[in-house]
Amino acid sequence: MRFKLTFDIEPVEQARPRARKLRQGIMMYDPAKVKNFKRRLHDMAKYLYPGEPLEKELAVEIWFYRSVQKSISKVERRRRLTGIHGPTVKPDLDNYIKSCLDALNGVLWKDDNLITTITAHKKYAEQPRIEIEVEEK
Numbered sequence: 001m002r003f004k005l006t007f008d009i010e011p012v013e014q015a016r017p018r019a020r021k022l023r024q025g026i027m028m029y030d031p032a033k034v035k036n037f038k039r040r041l042h043d044m045a046k047y048l049y050p051g052e053p054l055e056k057e058l059a060v061e062i063w064f065y066r067s068v069q070k071s072i073s074k075v076e077r078r079r080r081l082t083g084i085h086g087p088t089v090k091p092d093l094d095n096y097i098k099s100c101l102d103a104l105n106g107v108l109w110k111d112d113n114l115i116t117t118i119t120a121h122k123k124y125a126e127q128p129r130i131e132i133e134v135e136e137k
Helices: 032-048 074-081 093-104
Strands: 002-007 018-022 025-029 058-066 115-124 129-136
Touching (some): 002 032, 058 093
Parallel strands (some): 058 115
Antiparallel strands (some): 002 129, 018 025
16 A cells, blocks of 8 residues: 655644653653644544554655745745755754654554654745655555
8 A cells, every 4th residue: 555645734843842840750741833733734634544544564755845934035045946955954854754753643554663664855845745655565
């Protein structure tokens, strides 16, 4: 089985978890921006993928398309949108991957530990989005 989905959502990187002290110990939680992103992506995936979560070994390829910064020249904007200059700025690609895979647990796959091969790309685009291709091995 192989499929590709596109999510019209701005990628958000996994940030360091926050901690709150409780009487019983410490509670760890995601910052609000990450929590909201994961919830939205999870819900979008449920809508776009009506099947059961996959339970076999998986290969995944992901394209993260992020917005171009507004404070640059028209020439530099064109370079970025045509791929001449790639997004070599923060956030790191691995942090995008982490937040995305975690959000899709229980929808596209039972758990992201099933992914044995992953390829990821970070690019600029007019329309921010995430594209993901999943293949059962």
